[in-house]
Amino acid sequence: MKTQTIPLGRILNIPIGLDYSWFLIFILLTWSLAGSYYPGEFKNWPVAEYWILGAITAIMLFVSVLLHELGHSVVALRYKIPVRSITLFIFGGVAQIAAEPPTATAEFWIALAGPVVSFALAGIFAILQPLVTGFSPLLALAKYLAYINGTLGLFNLIPGFPLDGGRVFRAIVWGITHSFRRATLIAGWVGRVVAFGFILVGVYFMFSGNIISGLWIAFIGWFLESAANSQVQQQEVHDLLEGHQVSQAMSRDFTFIPSNTSLQQLADDYILGSGRRFFIVEENSQVMGILTLQSVQQVPRSEWLTTNVRQIMVPAGQMHWVRPETLIWDALEKMDQDGVNQLPVMVNGQVVGLLTRENVISLLRTLQKFKVKPLTN
Secondary structure, three states, X not given: OOOOEEEEEEEOOEEEEEEOHHHHHHHHHXXXXXXXXXHHHOOOOOHHHHHHHHHHHHHHHHHHHHHHHHHHHHHXXXXXXXXXXXXXXXXXXXXXXXXXXXXXXXXXXXXXXXXXXXXXXXXXXXXXXXXXXXXXXXXXXXXXXXXXXXXXXXXXXXXXXXXXXXXXXXXXXXHHHOOHHHHHHHHHHHHHHXXXXXXXXXXXXXXXXXXXXXXXXXXXHHHHHHHHHHHHHHHHHHHHHOOOEHHHOOEOOOEEEEOOOEHHHHHHHHHXXXXXXXXXXXEOXXXXXXXXXXXXXXXXXXXXXXXXXXXXXXXXXXXXXXXXXXXXXXXXXXXXXXXXXXXXXXXXXXXXXXXXXXXXXXXXXXXXXXXXXXXXX
């Protein structure tokens, strides 16, 4: 299975990844520092020194971003909220927190932790400057990192959801209204206003002749607007699904296959012509596990005749499943946490249905078509 990130390891058991877009910003930032910023601030250095320091600074900036995201993550873990991963990408970094905070207080401190780390780093690098005045490359590095971490902290406190400041704003609104839904919608729309402000400023810069900066600011605005709009839409979907159970969306059309079925037989008799992507593996009328098309695709075609489904299935003891009365939104969160696109629905060890993302989308269309009102206020 292809991945969009390069794994870098784990910190606090949190997977750290590098998105391929990071290399673009790394190159642009190194070029900008080596070609403009450092030559303007520190004269008469060898050209190679500018480029080496530019590359080191770009790396250290993303180390700072990683520490910023770890700040969020540490506080989230304190509130017993799992953190799936931290990914560094073109706009900096993002910590994938597995669930929404349980309270407004938790939301407030989790959101604020990142900027606090950035301000702390800015302070540390500012304190280091007098200590390295005799070595200009280190002084240059400390000055830039103090400046950029302070800027990063301030930028993230802009009340534009889903920036940290937007989440702090949502926490405050949540605490006042006692409604997570209302706070999310308000913060989301405020975030969109802030994002359009970025876009307008970017357009102004472009018409003023500063095309590169204008394009970058407008691009950030577009990104923030998309993220804020996504949060609003997610809340609207949550509202539609509120109170609805898995039994209302699951499919009862699924296929049992014997555990000794070869992959070639599976492809010939069950996959081709039917388009099925999920199977229940059974033996003596007992559920042994589940099998997805993705697992089949990972086996070389040359081995399909000699490999049976039992060898590559997910055993029953490792299966992720839900009960019919599970709330659909909870089931979707479980899919995200487990990294799967479907969940067997089970009662007393027997499969009674299958919930897929397509099932949920179909139910959403029905709810929208009949104008079903959300059960939340």
